[in-house]
Amino acid sequence: xxxxxxxxxxxxxxxQNTLAALEAAWRAGAHAxxxxxxxxxxxxxxxxxxxxxxxxxxxxxxxxxxxxRAIRALDAGGWxxxxxxxxxxxxxxxxxxxxxxxPGTDLLLEVKGSWSVDQVRLVTDPVLEAGLEARVVVQSFxxxxxxxxxxxxxxxxxxxxxxxxxxxxxxxCAELGVVACNPHGLVLxxxxxxxxxxxxxxxxxxxxxxxxxxxWATALAMGVDAVIxxxxxxxxxxxxxxxxxxxxVA
Numbered sequence: 001x002x003x004x005x006x007x008x009x010x011x012x013x014x015x016q017n018t019l020a021a022l023e024a025a026w027r028a029g030a031h032a033x034x035x036x037x038x039x040x041x042x043x044x045x046x047x048x049x050x051x052x053x054x055x056x057x058x059x060x061x062x063x064x065x066x067x068x069r070a071i072r073a074l075d076a077g078g079w080x081x082x083x084x085x086x087x088x089x090x091x092x093x094x095x096x097x098x099x100x101x102x103p104g105t106d107l108l109l110e111v112k113g114s115w116s117v118d119q120v121r122l123v124t125d126p127v128l129e130a131g132l133e134a135r136v137v138v139q140s141f142x143x144x145x146x147x148x149x150x151x152x153x154x155x156x157x158x159x160x161x162x163x164x165x166x167x168x169x170x171x172x173c174a175e176l177g178v179v180a181c182n183p184h185g186l187v188l189x190x191x192x193x194x195x196x197x198x199x200x201x202x203x204x205x206x207x208x209x210x211x212x213x214x215x216w217a218t219a220l221a222m223g224v225d226a227v228i229x230x231x232x233x234x235x236x237x238x239x240x241x242x243x244x245x246x247x248x249v250a
Contacts, residue, residue: 001239002220003031005108006232007209008049013233015080016056017047018087022098025105028233031226032106034208037092037123038113044068045092045122049112055079057089096126099135106135108206108228110161115140117148124153133157139182146176159206165191170201180204180225185215188222195222213238 009021010028017035025033036049041064053059053066057074068091077087099107109123120138127136139159140146149158159180160173165187173181181203188194188207195205207219208228216235219227229235 001243002224003206003226004029004232004235004239005032005034005206005226005228006030007034007228007230008036009033010232012230015077015084015087017049017090018076018084019090019094019098020077020084020087022090022095023102025232026102029236030105030232032108034108034110034228035095036110036112038063039115039119039122040068040071041065042067043119043122046071047090047092047095051112092123093126096130096132099132100130107132107137108159109136109138111138111140111142111145111149113145114142115145115148117151120145120148120152124149124156127156128153137180139180143172143176146178150177159204161208162187165194170197173198173201173203178203180206182206182208182228184208185210185219188219188224192222195224199223 006025008016010024011021014021014024022033035047037045038048040046048063052062056079057076058078059074071089074089075085076089077084127133133156137157137159138149139161141161146158146160158178159182160176160178162181162183181198185207198205204225206226206228207224209230210216210219210227211229211231216227216238
């Protein structure tokens with residue numbers, strides 16, 4: 001059965017990339033949570049998707065130009081609902097601590113942008129020190145970042161995110177030593193044979209971001225290993241219903 005990965009946590013019921021969203025995903029039974037990390041102006045790792053603070057906090061400006069103390073003072077929940085006012089932008093260290101106390105849910109960690117080897121150690125070292133390497137896959141759209149992850153922590157599983165399927169995709173994946181190639185849903189629609197090709201190359205496939213049962217069914221029929229979704233609660237229930245309705249073999 002394909003796994004359910006909660007996109008930015010359970011981002012349909014709690015503000016994305018907050019501890020509340022990660023907790024909600026764990027309680028919903030998601031197999032894993034997907035988060036995004038970026039570097040602050042003073043070189044700290046925070047959990048945010050956008051390059052700017054404007055969309056998901058009450059602050060403004062670029063993440064890379066703002067120090068951690070200023071970011072942590074912002075409200076990262078009120079934009080979503082008054083019930084979540086006071087949620088803060090998490091540090092990566094807080095996510096590691098949450099994982100340690102929430103067994104059964106893994107982490108798909110997206111590193112945003114081009115990071116050096118020393119920079120990626122800010123995420124790989126905490127994972128290794130906590131003994132969580134078996135529960136974490138680190139991914140990026142940037143091949144140079146994936147290469148930096150390989151150098152910093154060769155034993156940590158890596159994945160390449162893609163928005164198209166160039167002819168040399170399998171070669172790139174082999175050179176980077178990734179365990180998974182994770183395409184946008186439209187890529188699979190354009191290349192129906194891609195899942196089979198990636199599987200034959202020994203790679204897992206985690207497709208993003210699918211939110212409708214029709215799309216889930218299509219992806220599962222293709223044989224994907226995981227679906228990244230904004231509705232992990234609904235997909236967990238949908239999978240359970242499918243399992244119940246499946247014909248029993250005597």
